[in-house]
Amino acid sequence: MAGETGTFSRRTFLNWVGAAGGSSAVYQASIALGLLPASDAVADRAALPNLDGARRSVVILGAGISGLACAYELERAGFACTVIEASNRIGGRNLTIRRGDVVDEAGYQQVCDFDDHPNLYFNAGPARIPGHHRLVLHYCKVLGVPLEVFVNENRHAWVHDSVAFEGRPVRLREFVTDARGFMTELMAKAISPGDFDAEFTEADAERFFLFLRRYGDLDENDVYRKSGRAGYAEGGMVKPAVYKAPYDFREILKHEFWTRGMHWTAAEDQAAPMMQAVGGNDQLVRGFVRHIESPIIVGAPVQSIMLREGGVDVIYAKGGASQTISADFCLNSIPKHLLPGIRNNFPADYLKGMESVGRGKLMKIGIQMAERFWEKQDIYGGISWTDQPIEQIWYPSHGIHDNKGVMLGAYVFNAGTCLEFGRLTPEERLARAIAQGEKIHPAYASHVQSGVSVVWHRMNHLLGCTAVWRRDTRERWFNRLQQPEGRHYLMGDQISYHPGWQEGALGSAHFALADLGKRVQAELGGDAVHA
Amino acid sequence: MLRRLFVVLSSFLAVHGYSEPVTAPEELQTCVVCHGIELAGNQSVDAPNLSVLSAWYLKRQMQNYKQGLRAPHGSKDHVGREMAPLAADFGDDDMAVLEQYLADIPVFNAPVTIRGNASRGASLYISCSICHGADGEGNPTFNAPRLAGQSDWYLVRQLENFQRGIRGNSPEDLYGSQMRLSTSILTDRSAIEDVVAHVNTLKRGDH
Numbered sequence: 001m002a003g004e005t006g007t008f009s010r011r012t013f014l015n016w017v018g019a020a021g022g023s024s025a026v027y028q029a030s031i032a033l034g035l036l037p038a039s040d041a042v043a044d045r046a047a048l049p050n051l052d053g054a055r056r057s058v059v060i061l062g063a064g065i066s067g068l069a070c071a072y073e074l075e076r077a078g079f080a081c082t083v084i085e086a087s088n089r090i091g092g093r094n095l096t097i098r099r100g101d102v103v104d105e106a107g108y109q110q111v112c113d114f115d116d117h118p119n120l121y122f123n124a125g126p127a128r129i130p131g132h133h134r135l136v137l138h139y140c141k142v143l144g145v146p147l148e149v150f151v152n153e154n155r156h157a158w159v160h161d162s163v164a165f166e167g168r169p170v171r172l173r174e175f176v177t178d179a180r181g182f183m184t185e186l187m188a189k190a191i192s193p194g195d196f197d198a199e200f201t202e203a204d205a206e207r208f209f210l211f212l213r214r215y216g217d218l219d220e221n222d223v224y225r226k227s228g229r230a231g232y233a234e235g236g237m238v239k240p241a242v243y244k245a246p247y248d249f250r251e252i253l254k255h256e257f258w259t260r261g262m263h264w265t266a267a268e269d270q271a272a273p274m275m276q277a278v279g280g281n282d283q284l285v286r287g288f289v290r291h292i293e294s295p296i297i298v299g300a301p302v303q304s305i306m307l308r309e310g311g312v313d314v315i316y317a318k319g320g321a322s323q324t325i326s327a328d329f330c331l332n333s334i335p336k337h338l339l340p341g342i343r344n345n346f347p348a349d350y351l352k353g354m355e356s357v358g359r360g361k362l363m364k365i366g367i368q369m370a371e372r373f374w375e376k377q378d379i380y381g382g383i384s385w386t387d388q389p390i391e392q393i394w395y396p397s398h399g400i401h402d403n404k405g406v407m408l409g410a411y412v413f414n415a416g417t418c419l420e421f422g423r424l425t426p427e428e429r430l431a432r433a434i435a436q437g438e439k440i441h442p443a444y445a446s447h448v449q450s451g452v453s454v455v456w457h458r459m460n461h462l463l464g465c466t467a468v469w470r471r472d473t474r475e476r477w478f479n480r481l482q483q484p485e486g487r488h489y490l491m492g493d494q495i496s497y498h499p500g501w502q503e504g505a506l507g508s509a510h511f512a513l514a515d516l517g518k519r520v521q522a523e524l525g526g527d528a529v530h531a
Numbered sequence: 532m533l534r535r536l537f538v539v540l541s542s543f544l545a546v547h548g549y550s551e552p553v554t555a556p557e558e559l560q561t562c563v564v565c566h567g568i569e570l571a572g573n574q575s576v577d578a579p580n581l582s583v584l585s586a587w588y589l590k591r592q593m594q595n596y597k598q599g600l601r602a603p604h605g606s607k608d609h610v611g612r613e614m615a616p617l618a619a620d621f622g623d624d625d626m627a628v629l630e631q632y633l634a635d636i637p638v639f640n641a642p643v644t645i646r647g648n649a650s651r652g653a654s655l656y657i658s659c660s661i662c663h664g665a666d667g668e669g670n671p672t673f674n675a676p677r678l679a680g681q682s683d684w685y686l687v688r689q690l691e692n693f694q695r696g697i698r699g700n701s702p703e704d705l706y707g708s709q710m711r712l713s714t715s716i717l718t719d720r721s722a723i724e725d726v727v728a729h730v731n732t733l734k735r736g737d738h
């Protein structure tokens with residue numbers, strides 16, 4: 001590295017120190033003033049007036065998490081609700097797959113062939129519940145859905161990159177420990193106490209170097225030689241520990257893991273500890289269904305949505321015939337990209353807004369393994385990362401020490417890769433996932449018993465996943481779509497700042513309910529004056 | 532017949548001033564998820580307007596998908612690949628149901644989304660009109676499908692697919708390979724958009 005570059009980066013760093021000092025000062029002041037950012041999550045209970053005998057009807061389109069929450073809340077406030085769902089299955093994208101389940105993919109229906117055992121399932125949609133997703137947790141609590149810990153990061157898991165370390169997987173803990181060691185050693189070398197400006201006192205500087213030493217596990221000369229954090233090569237229990245030699249930092253730099261996986265759990269939505277529902281995340285759906293008395297009509301695709309003065313008319317198909325339902329309000333969670341294919345009289349700009357939001361893609365492959373071989377490698381739950389198309393391998397957090405387990409053999413976020421997998425037959429997808437898994441776990445294939453792929457952009461009645469909002473579409477269309485059009489509300493995680501999370505779906509549902517509640521309250525106030 | 536009667540009756544009884552869509556029979560429920568109610572098309576999921584097409588044309592395309600003449604395994608016709616597994620599952624009985632349904636539903640005009648030079652397109656269209664008709668009405672004698680009212684973005688993509696040899700590259704796909712040769716007069720993307728802009732001006736469907 002040229003001296004010039006070194007000087008430049010040091011100056012940049014010092015500027016940064018100043019900036020950080022400034023912002024931290026502001027932060028401290030805000031805490032003192034009690035100005036910490038308040039969450040915009042709506043209160044647990046949806047704000048709905050009690051109808052006290054007044055008649056109001058709501059038709060809810062889609063029996064996903066948002067639709068179910070609306071039915072639950074509205075019927076408790078005395079509204080007459082009907083839920084209309086295209087699929088024969090309730091739950092939408094909240095989907096847990098077990099033995100015998102049909103994966104309703106357009107053109108490639110699969111039937112799950114896992115063993116019949118309560119632990120042999122995988123969550124094809126929502127898998128993780130973070131501690132700050134208050135609405136999801138609220139409903140789990142009131143609906144009696146028990147939760148358990150979900151392991152989202154495991155330092156014993158593997159990180160793999162086809163070009164780094166000659167394609168050998170290394171333990172996540174080694175990678176992170178060495179990366180931190182090298183980074184902090186470099187900083188300690190590049191910075192001397194005199195580099196700081198006057199505001200940074202000598203005592204501050206001293207603590208700064210101590211910080212580096214602790215953060216990177218450097219020795220007393222601020223050199224990274226070895227660290228038990230990486231795990232020992234051998235010994236450490238009844239024989240003396242033998243440290244691992246640090247990796248070559250250039251191999252770490254080549255590796256894809258630090259571009260994404262290494263910082264994954266720093267995100268608020270991904271941070272430990274996380275939770276999952278005991279027995280599969282669709283227990284939340286079952287909890288809702290247990291507590292909802294309103295009719296949920298399944299196998300009933302909506303054909304037409306017509307807004308009119310004072311209400312909304314919906315036509316749906318049921319068993320080859322059509323049925324019409326008229327209601328005072330309509331709460332609609334049908335994926336926005338399917339709505340242009342449904343007969344409607346939406347204003348042109350409302351429809352254009354829906355068409356402007358992108359259709360997300362995600363894919364998961366669940367594989368039943370004859371043996372929980374990963375537990376013999378010290379891996380209990382968590383994720384291994386690879387630069388291969390499968391991106392991730394998940395080890396189940398539940399069923400520890402059972403004989404068998406269902407692991408996630410692929411979780412693909414890359415849209416192009418999803419399309420590519422989607423064009424293969426389910427058998428070909430599975431074969432690819434197994435071949436890639438072999439690069440991380442030799443003899444992987446020998447454990448495989450059966451697998452199921454869920455390609456969300458091909459799933460019937462969904463044809464997509466997380467709504468893709470670009471910044472310009474957000475600015476142009478979000479408010480337009482979040483606000484009701486007449487007595488029709490578009491909702492679901494697609495109409496939130498948190499698409500791809502159930503909390504977004506529930507937040508959007510509560511937003512719509514609050515607005516609807518206010519309107520009904522105003523109407524009832526008028527009635528009261530009349531009487 | 533009974534079903535049709537029911538449909539007619541129920542729309543007759545509809546109290547609000549719009550016509551009720553003709554419900555697709557169970558066999559076609561998956562079709563309408565993508566292609567929309569009454570098969571009118573949905574660009575958001577790349578599904579063209581089928582209401583303008585005739586049963587003989589759809590039958591042949593389904594056959595082409597099945598036989599790997601259109602969007603075969605490994606093909607660059609990515610959207611066609613989305614369709615192919617569905618065609619594989621579509622039997623002769625289903626085809627008969629589709630034929631009846633096409634007869635029951637109105638012909639829709641897809642919204643205009645392409646901006647091209649229609650007058651330039653008109654002169655390019657002259658040679659197209661030999662098979663597809665001056666009004667783009669199609670001609671079964673020449674195995675040429677109706678173009679008028681079709682989703683314009685779909686026409687653009689198909690013309691590009693023909694040109695690039697993504698569609699019509701199998702000699703067994705007789706009419707596809709004919710079409711592939713015919714696209715040689717469209718020298719660039721703007722020529723394609725121009726000719727489609729002209730198709731957008733043709734006498735359109737009854738809806």
Ligand SMILES: Cc1cc2nc3c(=O)[nH]c(=O)nc-3n(C[C@H](O)[C@H](O)[C@H](O)COP(=O)(O)OP(=O)(O)OC[C@H]3O[C@@H](n4cnc5c(N)ncnc54)[C@H](O)[C@@H]3O)c2cc1C
Binds near residue numbers: 065085087302362502
């Ligand atoms: C791979 C994946 C991973 C995820 N991971 C997480 C996670 O870890 N944690 C988390 O909290 N969330 C996660 N999510 C997001 C979560 O699944 C969604 O936010 C939530 O389930 C969306 O609920 P919804 O009610 O908004 O929509 P949906 O569940 O999409 O409901 C829409 C409903 O409309 C129905 N419908 C469609 N067409 C019609 C029609 N014509 N007539 C009637 N009904 C129709 C559909 O069948 C569906 O039931 C994940 C999602 C996926 C796919």
